[in-house]
Amino acid sequence: MCVQGADESRAEPWETAAVLVPAAQNGDALAMDELLALVTPYVTRLCRPIAPHDAADAVQESLLAVFKGLRGLRDPRAFYAWVRTVTVREAVRVARRTGAEEPADPVDLARLGGLRAGTDGELSADVRDALARLPVRHRAVLVLRELEGLDEAAVAEHLGVARGTVKSRLHRARTSFRKAWSR
CATH class of the missing domain: 1.10.10.10 (Winged helix-like DNA-binding domain superfamily/Winged helix DNA-binding domain)
Incomplete structure (x- = not known):
């Protein structure tokens, strides 16, 4: 499922995600790949200030949690809010685990x-x-x-x-x- 047509390229990220989420939940690997690529900059932006010493690990853990938990998301329009919750939880967990405070x-x-x-x-x-x-x-x-x-x-x-x-x-x-x- 490709969402990069002429009209879709102007869509807001959450609108694009709302289209990709159901396809990814149903096992469409390309939709999942596009969804993770779409959300990676946002996840990175959240992880860097929370886990500055291990931002890459926090991003990876967050994206893995998104990948694993996506099937449980009921409302595709809530994707970004859900990603924020997952990302903050994982970034805090990584920062605490490394003890780099x-x-x-x-x-x-x-x-x-x-x-x-x-x-x-x-x-x-x-x-x-x-x-x-x-x-x-x-x-x-x-x-x-x-x-x-x-x-x-x-x-x-x-x-x-x-x-x-x-x-x-x-x-x-x-x-x-x-x-x-x-x-």
């Missing part, structure tokens, strides 16, 4: 300079470096709230924690992150 050091963070957005939608090296120094639980909350734009209730649902936990983690994460830019 470094506590945020405000003195080191202060030397990073200002926030600069990348032209390709990627985080600047300064932001990635600052995020890498935060504990994984803080990175996950910041990525979901600030980069993905989810509200606190949705972040709590994605991470499987209470809303109050999200609020406190978000406060601590923002405080650590801001210290770097205020000096």
